[in-house]
Amino acid sequence: MSNMNNSDFINIMLERGFIHQLTDKENLKKEMLISPIVGYIGFDCTAPSLHVGSLIQIMMLRWFQKTGNKPIVLMGGGTTKIGDPSGKDSARPLLSLEKIKNNKENIKTIFEKFLKFGDHDNDAIIVDNAEWLESLNYISFLRDYGSFFSVNKLINLESVKLRLEREQNLSFLEFNYSLLQAFDFLQLSKSYNCKIQMGGSDQWGNIITGIELVRKATSKQAYGLTSPLLTNSNGSKMGKTANGAVWLNEEQLSDWDFWQYWRNVEDLDVIKFLKLFTEIPLSEIQKLENLKGAEINEAKIILANEVTKLCRNMEVAKKIASSSANLFNKAKLDDILPSVRITKSKISLINALKILNFLNSNGEARRLIRGNGAKINDVIVNDENYTLTSKDYENGKAKISYGKKKHGLLILS
Numbered sequence: 001m002s003n004m005n006n007s008d009f010i011n012i013m014l015e016r017g018f019i020h021q022l023t024d025k026e027n028l029k030k031e032m033l034i035s036p037i038v039g040y041i042g043f044d045c046t047a048p049s050l051h052v053g054s055l056i057q058i059m060m061l062r063w064f065q066k067t068g069n070k071p072i073v074l075m076g077g078g079t080t081k082i083g084d085p086s087g088k089d090s091a092r093p094l095l096s097l098e099k100i101k102n103n104k105e106n107i108k109t110i111f112e113k114f115l116k117f118g119d120h121d122n123d124a125i126i127v128d129n130a131e132w133l134e135s136l137n138y139i140s141f142l143r144d145y146g147s148f149f150s151v152n153k154l155i156n157l158e159s160v161k162l163r164l165e166r167e168q169n170l171s172f173l174e175f176n177y178s179l180l181q182a183f184d185f186l187q188l189s190k191s192y193n194c195k196i197q198m199g200g201s202d203q204w205g206n207i208i209t210g211i212e213l214v215r216k217a218t219s220k221q222a223y224g225l226t227s228p229l230l231t232n233s234n235g236s237k238m239g240k241t242a243n244g245a246v247w248l249n250e251e252q253l254s255d256w257d258f259w260q261y262w263r264n265v266e267d268l269d270v271i272k273f274l275k276l277f278t279e280i281p282l283s284e285i286q287k288l289e290n291l292k293g294a295e296i297n298e299a300k301i302i303l304a305n306e307v308t309k310l311c312r313n314m315e316v317a318k319k320i321a322s323s324s325a326n327l328f329n330k331a332k333l334d335d336i337l338p339s340v341r342i343t344k345s346k347i348s349l350i351n352a353l354k355i356l357n358f359l360n361s362n363g364e365a366r367r368l369i370r371g372n373g374a375k376i377n378d379v380i381v382n383d384e385n386y387t388l389t390s391k392d393y394e395n396g397k398a399k400i401s402y403g404k405k406k407h408g409l410l411i412l413s
Contacts, residue, residue: 044076049249078133157205185210233268262304356408
């Protein structure tokens with residue numbers, strides 16, 4: 001796939017900012033110098049798409065494969081039925097089996113854009129932990145593996161400790177999650193000689209539990225690597241916005257909104273995100289580090305284009321980039337903008353802003369309009385009682401804007 005060596009993976013992870021914690025780096029490098037290794041990341045099926053918060057893990061698998069190693073995508077068809085307590089104040093709502101199945105199928109399509117699947121040595125594979133967890137016999141599991149788990153250690157896992165300290169309920173159902181994740185690692189170690197589990201920093205305790213189970217049950221050495229918890233420069237969790245999660249699937253979030261998310265990241269985050277979410281060489285990213293003021297927008301557009309290429313496709317990225325340039329030049333509009341079809345031309349500006357999902361309440365809309373933040377066809381409208389009529393539509397379309405960065409179309413049908 002490339003001229004890179006298997007062990008280059010560790011250097012790339014370090015240089016680009018992917019590593020939060022890593023077990024036994026020297027031995028792992030030695031193993032990778034001898035031959036490619038197999039590694040995995042688990043993804044539960046709690047929603048019909050993954051969001052930007054999972055993109056760092058997907059990129060880790062991509063680099064893992066690009067350096068000649070074999071990635072396993074582990075779908076949590078089994079573990080989703082329990083729910084991971086990591087980073088949660090309360091139990092996740094349990095999903096129906098049908099919902100889990102649908103979510104799993106939708107999520108799989110994301111990985112096809114990032115990884116190469118097939119029958120070659122380092123082609124990626126997708127495995128579902130329902131394969132072994134569904135048929136697990138509880139008595140046999142306790143007899144064979146129960147003695148390998150220390151309750152003293154389990155209650156000191158971050159996910160468990162936080163709940164106990166805050167006196168928030170942690171059910172025995174959730175307490176088992178770490179054991180099942182460890183059992184996944186053991187199964188993948190036995191079936192595929194899988195040597196490393198990767199994940200977000202909130203998974204560190206679960207990963208260590210798995211490494212210990214592999215060692216105790218098979219005497220094999222296993223490794224763990226976690227990525228930092230990603231926050232924006234303002235301290236908020238990455239991938240969440242006022243309008244909800246930034247989904248990777250186009251069914252959950254339009255191409256335009258996805259591109260705009262990256263185009264509008266904070267100045268302080270651009271370089272970090274270029275390293276993590278694009279494959280632009282570090283030497284080129286360093287040149288972009290020197291951009292200041294308005295010039296930094298160039299770096300943001302590069303970021304938006306590159307991530308959109310990977311997550312959606314090349315054509316979409318090109319189309320949006322040119323459409324976006326047109327928008328900022330007030331030139332012609334493209335149908336790439338998010339749009340809502342309506343049957344009557346008469347609609348209040350407040351409702352127009354709401355049906356385009358720019359905001360949720362009448363009060364917010366009124367404040368925006370009074371503060372000169374709303375536009376119809378690029379013209380500020382500050383009358384909070386304004387109602388659009390047929391004169392506001394050009395070729396059956398009216399462009400509604402929320403500030404400088406959010407734009408949408410009302411289309412008469």
